[in-house]
Amino acid sequence: MAEDKFAIALPDILPNQPVFTSQPQQWQGITVEQHCQPPSEIPDHCLPHHLIAIQTGPAIKVENVVNGRFQSGYSVVGDLSVLPAHLPNWERWYGVAEYIVLRLEPELVTQAIQSPETNHLEIIPQLRIRDPLMQQMGLALLTETKTGGPLSRLYAESMATALAVHLLRYYSASSPTIKDYTDGLPSLKLRQVIEYIHENLSQDLSLSELAALIKLSPNYFVSLFKRSTGLPPHQYVLHQRIERAKLLLAENQLSIIEICHRVGFQSHSHFTTVFRRLTGTTPKAYRELTKA
Structure with missing residues (x-):
């Protein structure tokens, strides 16, 4: 493409680096960033990824040239912009810009539903619109970026897939056919996935890994997994x-910290928090109860 001569990564052309970024987590197909940028101008460029920007700070005046079209206006808290990959754009803003950025790899969007139609879809750029669902997803992903956890990858990739489907459904020139399933997974496939999950509870499972x-x-x-189990994959895992931790605690052969790592938690504090939330007690108290 001719416009690819301007293709750059967003942080390379901004005055400040992100306040937070999900890059250390190495999530597949999505990067989440929180920015606080002084008044500035971004020169003509194209991004190699689809970008969703969500305003979180005070109102500022913003000017844009997207695909040759000039637009000017004020961006306020909750405003959201969608910039497709490989689309020429320029931007200038006149105040401190505070916002969340979600960067989706084009391959994630085209592979989200595995439809031949996605190979010919065009995402339509949007500036300063309202989309409460995408705003909520962005805030949830930023929280996950900051707190992390044993299921951050599975959770983030599930959310990224939902974002991709939302883009295809509402912001493409011609929406692809997206099936709504009423049935769950066939019993054989469900058993195959569940056995794989149980065999790899200590691993950093990914959504693409389970789907493949x-x-x-x-x-x-x-969609089908939730129909079958009543829970999305990250919650099920x-x-x-x-449940595995409860069994190991009852056996009383491993220390609590060893059990924490055995079931895929990286920190004892996070393990205790999740355990208490799902069982109503702490791992130590649960162990004491099983001894009685």
Whole structure:
């Protein structure tokens, strides 16, 4: 593409580096960033990814040239912009810009539903619109970026897939056919996935890994898995980790910190927090109860 000569990564052309970024987590297909940027101007450029920007700070005046079209206006808290990958754009803002950025890899969007139609879809740029669902997802992903946890990858990739489907459904030139399933996974495939999860509870499972196991797109996998189990994949795995921890605590052969790592938690404090939330007690108190 001719515009690719301007293709750059967003942090390379901003005055300040992100306040927070999900890059250390190495989530597949999505990067989440929190920014606080002084008044500035971004020269003509194209991004290699689809970008969703959510305003979180005070109102500022913003000027844009997107695909040759000039627009000017005020961006306020909750305003959201969508910039497709490889689309030429320029931007200038006149106050301190505080916002969340969600960067989605084009491959994630095209593979989310595994439809031939996605190969010919065009995401339509949007400036300073309102989309409460995407705003909520952005805030949730930023929270996950800051707190982390044993299921951050599975959670983030599930949320990224939902974002991709939302983009395709509402912000593409021609919406693809997105099936709504009423049935769950076939029993054989469900058993295959559940066995794999139980065998790898200590691992950093990814959504694409689980979906590929039974040859489904990530979006359809999440939908069908929830129909079958009543829980989205990341919540199901979390519950199974706590159930495994309860068994190990009752056996009284491993220390609590060893059990914490055995079931996939990186920190004792986070393990205790989740355990208390799902069981109503702490791992130590649960162990004491099983001794009685």
